[in-house]
Structure formats: structure tokens, C-alpha cells
Amino acid sequence: LAATALEQQRALTINLMEQVCERENLNRAYKQVKANKGSAGIDGMTVNDLYEWI
Incomplete structure (x- = not known):
């Protein structure tokens, strides 16, 4: 029973x-952060840097 739940x-x-990780969801999230002028994350990656990865 526990194995099935796991x-x-x-x-x-x-x-x-x-x-x-679906491309549509990543693009939607990117556009929302870009529109909100989101700040860099803990890794220092900016919204503009992120664009190259998605």
C-alpha cells in the first residue's frame, strides 16, 4: 500500500x-516576469539573460 502511494x-x-517545463508555460512565465520588470534571481540571472535559455 505504501509503495503504491509513493x-x-x-x-x-x-x-x-x-x-x-512545457514551452508555452515557460514563455507565459517569462512574459509575465518581463512585464513586471522582475529582478535577478538568487543566481544573478536577469530576465534578459534568461531569454537565451527558454
């Missing part, structure tokens, strides 16, 4: 990461 949790996590 497997389900892993499947949900993988599904969530796939959704987050």
Missing part, C-alpha cells in the same frame, strides 16, 4: 515538472 506521488511530481 509511486503515485512520484508520477504526480513527474507530471507537474512536465507541465512546468
